[in-house]
Amino acid sequence: MSENTARLRADARRNREQIIATAREVFLEQGIHAPLEEVARRAGVGIATLYRRFPDRHTLVQQVALDSLTLVGEELAHATATHPDAWGALVQLIRRLVELRLSVIMPVLLPGLEEDARGEGGALKARRNQLFEQMQQLTRTAQQEGQLRRGINPIDIWLGVIKLSRPLPVIGAELNGLIIDQQLELFLGSLHATALDASEPLRRQPLTLDELDRHLKMAE
Amino acid sequence: MSENTARLRADARRNREQIIATAREVFLEQGIHAPLEEVARRAGVGIATLYRRFPDRHTLVQQVALDSLTLVGEELAHATATHPDAWGALVQLIRRLVELRLSVIMPVLLPGLEEDARGEGGALKARRNQLFEQMQQLTRTAQQEGQLRRGINPIDIWLGVIKLSRPLPVIGAELNGLIIDQQLELFLGSLHATALDASEPLRRQPLTLDELDRHLKMAE
DNA sequence: CCTAAATGGAGGATAATCCTTCGTTTGCTG
DNA sequence: CAGCAAACGAAGGATTATCCTCCATTTAGG
Secondary structure: OHHHHHHOOHHHHHHHHHHHHHHHHHHHHHOOOOOHHHHHHHOOOOHHHHHHHOOOHHHHHHHHHHHHHHHHHHHHHHHHHHOOOHHHHHHHHHHHHHHHOHHHHHHHHHHHHHHHHHHOOOHHHHHHHHHHHHHHHHHHHHHHOOOEOOOOOHHHHHHHHHHHHOOOOOOOHHHHHHHHHHHHHHHHHHHEOOOOOOOOOOOOOOOOHHHHHHHHHHHO | OHHHHHOOOHHHHHHHHHHHHHHHHHHHHHOOOOOHHHHHHHOOOOHHHHHHHOOOHHHHHHHHHHHHHHHHHHHHHHHHHHOOOHHHHHHHHHHHHHHHOHHHHHHHHHHHHHHHHHHOOOHHHHHHHHHHHHHHHHHHHHHHOOOEOOOOOHHHHHHHHHHHHOOOOOOOHHHHHHHHHHHHHHHHHHHEOOOOOOOOOOOOOOOOHHHHHHHHHHHO
């Protein structure tokens, strides 16, 4: 597949990438059963082009997942490169992942792992496991630093980010963003090993009921 | 509407309640756009019965929401009645809400608040606000006890529970349950004000990658 | 400038879901 | 316990959403 990709004409390759990027967004918003026509439309591409490149929905999902894993790997590398301490890197990585809403295809990705292992030489599974190893290294170091709470593993973080990123249905993107920001701080707090006590409140502007209603009204 | 309900024949009232309870489950799993025929089937009721009682989807959603708010109120009352301390009550309430997956209709509920305010005398909004007041009382007391971290309000908890409860798509109910349990402990940890440090790990059996894969294989 | 590659959109096929109609069953009241 | 109004379920036509192929046209690149 990757060799095929290299032999594509320039415009075709551009479109292919655009489709994957758009699909990630759309799948995030609507789930993997979102109409492919919407993906095509928002990617600025004819529906036929999408089907030519990805014969069925499953292939597209697979590629989106692979692409996302690559992106996560890049973010991880960047975070560790720019932070001397593991905890700092971890926090940045988490923030970034949430920001990009990258993890959303992951639950979707998982059930495909088995057949992936047969079909494509397990590219997906291998990449996931590698990523997991890297994250484990990061979390262990952060724990040795005394910053990351013990008993927390990459899976906790991974799943936490997935849950966080996942937008709630019906309410708009803007309100969802607000909520995610709020909950993200809470989540980071739950990972941190530094002593907390009731006299040290979380540092953030909490959401009020009025604010919530105002946003809902706007979305209406 | 509530007067109408009282005048229903006994079997009709039973069915009505069964439909609402089932709808809560189905909406939880599939979102509010789930086919109503599935709701009817799983409620053990003909599709006509559902349409007779709830002329359109919106009415059903509204009623499910109202019903859920009532249930939450009951759980809250029960939790405070059986716990001398506010923190204990809060923790039980949260566990229970997550367990019942009660909060899932809430995001769905919210956008209806405005028209609800016009349509039915704002029963929905009034009940929500009342619930919010009660929870605020509980959280404030828990903070005075020095147990609940400062800066946390009922909305944080509410939204946290919603995000927690919401099952991930594609993967089965069982794995979802596991994940929710794991993340719940993390969430509770983020609310607690008691000093933590790296030497005191979370008390739970963490999820491993192998376990995750095993479950996925089973679901396949 | 020429050709193979790539494109887009129309539209028939299929599937999902809606929601009404109607003959049958059942709770309840007198 | 009888009779009637209320309630029921299932079938199926109407509607809508989505799929995905076909083919005339455009474009990249040697």
